[in-house]
Amino acid sequence: MCENEATLLRKKFPTKTALATEIINLQAILSLPKSTEAFLSDVHGEYDAFQHVLRNGSGNVKLKIQDLFAGRMTEQSISHFAFLIYYPSERLKVIRQRYQHHNDLCQWYLDTFQRLIELLHFVSTKYTRSKLRKALSPKFAYITEELLYADNNNSDKLQYYQQITENIISLGQADAFIISTCHSIQRLVVDHLHMVGDIYDRGPHPEKIVERLMRYHSLDIQWGNHDILWLGAVSGSQLCLANLLRICARYNNLSIIEDAYGINLRHLALFAAAHYQDNPAFRPHMMRSEKPLTAPEQLQITQIQQAISIIQFKLEGQAIARRPEFNMAHRALLDKIDYKKNTIDLAGKTYKLTNPCFQTIDPAKPYELLPEERLLIDQLSEAFQNSDKLHQHMAFLMEKGHMYLAYNGNLLFHGCMPVDAKGNFEGLQIDGKTYVGKELLSAFEDNLRQSFAEPKAKTDLATDLLWYLWTGPRSPLFGKHEMTTFERYFVTDKDTHFEKPNAYYHLRQQRWFVEKLLTEFGLDPDNGHVINGHTPVKKGQSPIMAETKMLVIDGGFSKPYHATTGIGGYTLLFNSYGMQLVTHQPFTSRDDAIANMTDIISTKRVIDQVVQRKRVAQTDIGAQLQHQVTLLKNLLAEATESNG
Known part of the structure; x- marks a missing residue:
């Protein structure tokens, strides 16, 4: 002992x-049924869709209502009741307008109290009374418990329970009681949440997602490649910062920087306007549903994207030169350009460059920043590190996050495990030592934590490794041999745009390979699963691979991926009965959902079903x-x- x-x-x-x-x-407690885990990945700033999935418990709330009230409520009544639980404050406003007569509203309150308490009891059967109490609002915990454990067959207490409910109404607490009870039901339907990477980029409100996660009762995070850019920017990686700003400009999301995190981009905009003009290759990507930009707005974002892209390419060349162990010399491209002919030599072939914007590059010293560029990137780096809200959010990601997680027999990581064509783990030399497999992921995490602990602009190995995680050929978060950003901007031949994936993405279809991964991390290869995000599952492809051992849950929460995936995202659920994959249809909008009660249509597919229910003892x-x-x-x- x-x-x-x-x-x-x-x-x-x-x-x-x-x-x-x-x-x-x-x-x-060990004899209780295992509670429900939910897995989400690649939400990419789509706050409204993410929030709706949390509120409806990935469709579980409605299923619980259907199971409990089958034969007692119509489908329409079930839908109305479900939306009251999802959005109690908003739906109560509608209901109060509907019931103008006081007696009618009081009767609705009484009926709703009874249904909510019955449903709360139904969803809490897996939990101890102590754990249930923690899920209740302290303001109503005593009252809720009295009603929850009421014996309606005891005639001596019927008047007692009746008095409680009538007083809730007469004292003006009915709405507050309903709201708190709905939130308790939401909380109990899913006991633990796994975020398998990429909270940030593309969508409009990743900061709201983080704020919501910071209030969530139980969760963990596996970092994604886009999350690493933000962690890297706060940790002092100017390369991560440049990539981050470029992506925000590309997807018309610079408001995240300025409005959400209070970082002033005026100096960047002024520098960009002084040196760059309009350029079709750098105009922001817009969704059809977005409000069109004015001509001056579009020009400004186009100029900003050019300015930060050139800074990025210069900084990349510097990092590649000082880190030969990264084996990325082929990605230093600015010295391979013929600036007079506007051509570039790539892999032995010469290509014409389109829409060039190289006016701030000195052909004799192509990777050297202009003094104005150096000052600009230094100022931006300092601003990112000094944003209190951004640092708070990144500290939360560090506290809850890891490169991988072994949890209840399953292995969670965002991207891949770098391997060769035969499935042998590929290594990376870090500070003189070669790391492979599980040790490689741990080494990346150790360096990230070291860099984050010393937040200042620097080019040490730990900080350079953050950029490598974004784009390096043996990065478990990238998973490709090279990132062809430059070619996508300037070369029309799409063969040059191809990013060859690591052999992992082919091998993950094979059961033997997935079992090898589980064994590497000390998990049972017969009963465990590997759970990834990162690569959107395209139309016609299955997210369930390797005889159900590999689960890829990037279903396209981000709107730009909807055309590729044909759906609006996945949630994986793991409860006492086994695993289910929930497929969500695209979310319209929060306002539409509340006004018209348009739920995300979700379908479930059973992956594993156990003969005997799992108990807490097996977790x-x-x-x-x-x-x-x-x-x-x-x-x-x-x-x-x-x-x-």
């Missing part, structure tokens, strides 16, 4: 009765509880012996 643990337990449970009571409590938390039980029993035996 660990002496420290034993000492703490002795202090917490000083008597035999206290020890025995805790043993009884823990062993009872990672169960293993911790079983360890505590063993220690407590030893202490109880010691106490019994000492007392004769």
Whole structure:
């Protein structure tokens, strides 16, 4: 027995009765059904769709209502009740307008109280009373518990329960009680949330997603390649910062920088306007649903994208030169340009460059920043590191995040494991040592934490590795041999745009390979699964691979991917009965959902179904509880012996 643990337990449970009571409590918890885990990936700033999926429990709330009230409520009534739980504040405004007569509204309140309490009881059956109490609003915990455990067959107490509900209404607390109960139901439907990477970029409000996650009751995060750009920018990587700004400009999302995080881009805009003109290759990508930009707005964003792209290409050349161990010399492209002929030599072929914007490049020293560019990137880097809100959000990602997670027998990571064509792990030399497999992911994480702990503009190895994670050939978050950003801007031949994927993306279809991955991370290859995001599952492809051992849950939350995937995202659910993949149709808008009760149409596909329900004892938390039980029993035996 660990002496420290034993000492703490002795202090917490000083008597035999206290020890025995805790043993009884823990062993009872071990026998409860396993609670529900939900897995999401690649939400890419799509806050409204993300929030709706959280509110409806990936379709679970409505299913619970249907199961409980089958034969007692019509489909329309079920839909109305479900939307009350999703959006209680907004729906209550509509309901109060509908019931103008006081008595009618009071009757609706009484009926709704009863249904909500019944549903709350139904969704809480997997939990102890203690855990349920934590999910209740402290303002109404006592009242809710009284109603929740009411015995309606006890005539002596019927008037007591009736008085409680009538007083909730008469004292003006009906709406607040309903709202808090709906939020408790939302919380209990999913016990733990896994975010498998890419909260940031493309969509309009990643900062709102992070704010929502910071209030979520239980979650973990596996970093994605786009998240790394933001973590890198705050950690001092000017290369990550340049890529981040370029992507925001490309997708008309610069407002995230200025409005959400309070970072002033005026100096960048002025520099860009002084040096760059309109350029079709750099105009922002717009969704049809977006409000059109005015001509001056479009020109400004186009100029900004050119300015930051050239800074990025210069900084890349510098990093490649100082890090030969990255083996990326072929991606230093500015010295391969003939600036008089506007051509470039790539892999032994010469290509004509279109829409060039190289006026700030000195052909004799193509990777050297202009003094104005150096000042600009230094100022921007300092502003990113000094944004309190941004630093708070990144600190949360660091606290909850990892490169990978082994959880309840499953392996979670965002992108891939770099391997060769035969499935052998590919290594990367970091500070003189070559890392492969699990050790490679751990080494990347260690360097990220080191760089984040010392937030200042720097070009040390730990910080350069953050950029490598974004674009390096053996990055587990990128998973391709090269990123052809330059070619996509300037070369029309689409063969040059191709980004060859790592062999992982072919091999993950094979069961033997997935079992090898699980074994590398110390997991049971027979019963575990690998869960990835990162690569949108295209129309006609299956997200379920390797005889159900590999699950790729990037279904396209981001609107630009809807045409590719044909859907609006996936949620993976893992409960006591097994695993289910939930397919979501594209989300319209929050206003439409509330006004017209247009739910995300979700369909479920069973992946694994167990013969016997999983219990808490079969989970990672169960293993911790079983360890505590063993220690407590030893202490109880010691106490019994000492007392004769």
